[in-house]
Amino acid sequence: MENIKHSHVEVKGLKLHVAEIGTGEKTVLFLHGFPEIWYTWRYQMIAVANAGYRAIAFDSRGYGLSDHPAEPEKATSMDLVHEVKDLLDSLGISKVFLIGKDSGAIIANLVPVVYPETVASLITLGIPFMNPEADFGRFDVKSVIRNIYILFSKSEVPVASDDQEIMDLFNPSTPLPPWFSEEDLTVYASLYEKSGFRFALQVPYRSLTVESGLIDPKVNVPALLIMGEEDYCFKFPGMEDYIRSGVVKNFVPNLETIYIPEGSHFVHEQFPEKVNKLIIEFLDKQTI
Template identity: 30%
Template sequence: MTAWPTPEMVTTNGVRVGVYRMGPEVSVATKPPIFFLHGFPEIAYSWRAQMTAFADAGHPVFAPDQRGYGVSDAPEGVTEYTMQKLTDDLKGLLDYYGIERAVFVGHDWGAIILWSLPFYMPERLLGCAGLNVPLLPHYPMDPIEMFRARFGDDMYIVRFQEEGSCEPILERDLMLTFQFFLRKPNKGKPKKSDVPFEEKSLNLLTLLERGPDRWGGEQLLSDEETAVYAKAYEKNGFTGPLHWYRNFTSNWKDQRRFLVNGRLPKLTLPCLMITAELDRACPPTLAESMAGMCEDYTRVDLEGCGHWSQQERASEVNAAIMSWLEKMG
């Protein structure tokens, strides 16, 4: 595998963002540029297998540590992490690299941003490919209140809303935190013991504190790879990444301006959705409404795969995206 590159520090939308680049220069490439958007709690490094594969295939590829993460700036304040801010960061990166339009690929929170791009910056997109988290209809109520009513106060997204209470738990032992998060189901079998949180309440923080004997599943990455994540979070900690969650309500309110007759308009650009059978936080059933929300829609289901799809099933994810890009032409 090609060595992981040194990030370029790019000023965009008032913050410095570290961007990892591979492949040919945009000016000479014959294939479209691709931006890979990481989720929580990740960094651009999570896309290393995709970056190498698509660069070797002739695509200019880019993976930013998004604001609050990795080598990038982590401005203070919840309002610095709204969907408008996050999408404007990406628009600024396109401008910086002289890219009119690009393909975007996102996983987890990166997919939440991805499925917002057709509304916030439609003119800059060639296509959208989401992993694990689908495009969803506009929530009928405040999403935090909806999560609280469905899962209770201990559900991790609900707990994340209280600034300062979750950070010490996640930052106490960074290596242990990432050994907890970055897990996969044992042998791809759907057993409750393999799920790294309590399915009833999604009380992720309490399970982290209970220790490895209670986690289930198995460690996804080598200790060396896991240490890359732990080292990256020494700079900014978890406050910036958690602020993304603390904007669920404000982003939901802001999304109302895109609604037509109470619904999000149907997407017309090419869309790919990759689901993972054993992702308990984002099960494939969440994507069932997407076929009716996208005109040009492709879906690929990964059997026996957990949440961290692009790392757990890199070759299958790469093949699915490659095939989709070829179909786009």
């Protein structure tokens, strides 16, 4: 971890917090989800750097140590798609291997559609889902993140009753998953203390219905989906069949799917060595 370098890179007037390790000629760019930040990729960054790649992760605008946009309520997912391209341009990188998780997977899938020349291949983890209307404001930041990691690490979909929000399911006595430490929680909380949740819930969750202007989008680069079979998203009605039947390939034709039987929604932190091996094996087969 001490070898990961941190900086701020200005992108279209916003300073983005960027973490980087490795000096390889090929670059891997990681996109986090919610309630995550760059730190969620700590295991994967070190592994791909040791495998000879340049690894970059950043806090998306409005997250962690990156600047908020002036009017976050007007932001859309497409802003984050363009942000990826603009960040790469600022860093002088013309083409990358892209890896996204949760809401970061939404952006990761859109980048090669909008900027096909920028992405050599794509890896996504899980299927994104979140309840953005949860009343987070009643709880301190650490409690919110603790609750999300506990609730969404399970295979069952957490459901609040009609008179509840997701945060009403919070039980402070419930232990964290064994693979997510109090130290990890503190790191997440310390950065969200700065950024808050305002932008994180606006983009991409509340802005998913905003017209993107894309018609019949397809991801045509080589792609890998790493799916935990205990991921609560996998239990959504029709989701498992959508993936296993291959219907998803109508939109991502060159997709390979690998299942991790005990994997939760946070499979990359739960089983880092297993996920790292899959990522590196896939990347090593690709070309820029």
